[in-house]
Amino acid sequence: MLDQATIAVIKSTIPLLESAGPALTEHFYQRMFRDNPELKDVFNLAHQRSGGQPLALFNAVAAYARNIDNLGALAGAVERIAHKHTGFLIQPAQYHIVGSHLLATLKELGGEAVTEEILTAWGKAYGVLANIFIGRESEIYQEKAEQPGGWQGGRPFVITHKQAESDTITSFVLTPVDGLPVLDFQPGQYLSLKLAHPDLSYQEIRQYSLSDAPNGRSYRISVKRESRGQVSNLLHDKLQQGDRLEVMPPAGDFVLTARPDQAVVLISAGVGQTPMLSMLNQLLAMGHGADIRWLHACEQGALHGFKQDIHTKSRQHERLLSRVWYRVPTEQDQQGEDYDFTGTMVLAQVQDLLPVDAHYYCCGPLPFMASIKQQLLALGVSGERLHYEVFGPHQDL
Numbered sequence: 001m002l003d004q005a006t007i008a009v010i011k012s013t014i015p016l017l018e019s020a021g022p023a024l025t026e027h028f029y030q031r032m033f034r035d036n037p038e039l040k041d042v043f044n045l046a047h048q049r050s051g052g053q054p055l056a057l058f059n060a061v062a063a064y065a066r067n068i069d070n071l072g073a074l075a076g077a078v079e080r081i082a083h084k085h086t087g088f089l090i091q092p093a094q095y096h097i098v099g100s101h102l103l104a105t106l107k108e109l110g111g112e113a114v115t116e117e118i119l120t121a122w123g124k125a126y127g128v129l130a131n132i133f134i135g136r137e138s139e140i141y142q143e144k145a146e147q148p149g150g151w152q153g154g155r156p157f158v159i160t161h162k163q164a165e166s167d168t169i170t171s172f173v174l175t176p177v178d179g180l181p182v183l184d185f186q187p188g189q190y191l192s193l194k195l196a197h198p199d200l201s202y203q204e205i206r207q208y209s210l211s212d213a214p215n216g217r218s219y220r221i222s223v224k225r226e227s228r229g230q231v232s233n234l235l236h237d238k239l240q241q242g243d244r245l246e247v248m249p250p251a252g253d254f255v256l257t258a259r260p261d262q263a264v265v266l267i268s269a270g271v272g273q274t275p276m277l278s279m280l281n282q283l284l285a286m287g288h289g290a291d292i293r294w295l296h297a298c299e300q301g302a303l304h305g306f307k308q309d310i311h312t313k314s315r316q317h318e319r320l321l322s323r324v325w326y327r328v329p330t331e332q333d334q335q336g337e338d339y340d341f342t343g344t345m346v347l348a349q350v351q352d353l354l355p356v357d358a359h360y361y362c363c364g365p366l367p368f369m370a371s372i373k374q375q376l377l378a379l380g381v382s383g384e385r386l387h388y389e390v391f392g393p394h395q396d397l
Contacts, residue, residue, distance in 0.1 A: 006121045099126045106122060148183070174247060212281055272365070291319050
């Protein structure tokens with residue numbers, strides 16, 4: 001625990017942090033990768049170039065400072081980040097490296113304003129936070145290893161099936177090389193893949209949502225090709241059935257929590273439908289006793305993944321209703337029956353299908369989810385019933 005004097009010093013630095021902004025964490029990452037280039041094998045460098053990771057870290061540091069006297073308020077963020085860290089195989093020794101660069105960054109950017117008292121206080125505060133993460137991550141590693149079909153670290157898997165779902169989304173079924181069972185997961189969670197390939201400058205770890213219900217034998221992920229995504233393009237173009245890669249155990253705190261008697265609304269845009277598919281397939285497999293709504297938005301038919309699968313399931317299950325929006329349908333799309341509405345998703349168009357006491361699960365681009373959240377609140381849905389997943393560095397809606 002931190003003493004009151006340390007807490008007071010940390011709070012006094014909030015204006016300094018806010019004035020520095022994300023430049024603080026950009027400098028931190030530049031410094032760390034310069035002095036510890038081995039960490040480039042751990043961090044997603046695409047998120048560094050986009051600015052997403054520095055921004056996410058800055059928001060986390062600022063939130064820690066603001067809540068330094070009420071760490072319970074950060075419990076949700078700690079759980080989410082701890083799961084992400086286990087997917088990257090973060091180890092206790094790496095916290096020492098990060099801490100040393102964080103303190104050095106404060107000194108280098110803050111100049112004379114950052115006194116020894118401030119550095120000492122932040123050293124203590126960082127140590128407390130690091131120990132919280134180290135403890136929780138140790139528990140997650142152990143939990144995954146001890147469960148049936150579980151393991152710790154990387155495990156060799158082979159691609160046993162590869163299937164295009166749309167012009168930009170491809171599914172991969174991954175089966176363990178040893179042929180033994182695999183750990184069950186909670187629908188909504190993701191897998192971390194470790195890839196080393198001549199096309200990649202560094203070893204890369206990527207996290208992809210599981211897109212089917214657990215079966216104890218294999219996992220399915222569905223990956224969108226990103227125009228500048230080295231790894232997604234590698235998966236789409238180079239890796240084929242029979243190729244091997246390392247997989248870390250399923251992780252993530254965005255999970256299906258609704259009871260069998262509670263209505264569920266699954267809302268997605270683009271490749272955000274992948275965790276929704278896992279949830280949907282689990283709900284149907286378990287014979288969910290309440291209504292299920294599937295709401296999906298995409299650009300046009302060529303980019304609409306799993307449309308036949310959803311059509312089939314809607315015919316087979318009377319409690320499942322699907323509605324789809326195409327933002328810019330083509331002439332060919334207009335001749336078919338694969339979508340219901342044109343433009344962006346407007347929930348007022350399907351308000352009669354949306355009970356306010358349902359649980360709502362949402363995944364897609366950040367602006368899409370922010371819009372959905374505001375629409376649901378306007379329709380009278382409480383924030384406690386809205387659950388969402390952000391691909392990549394987490395941001396609040």
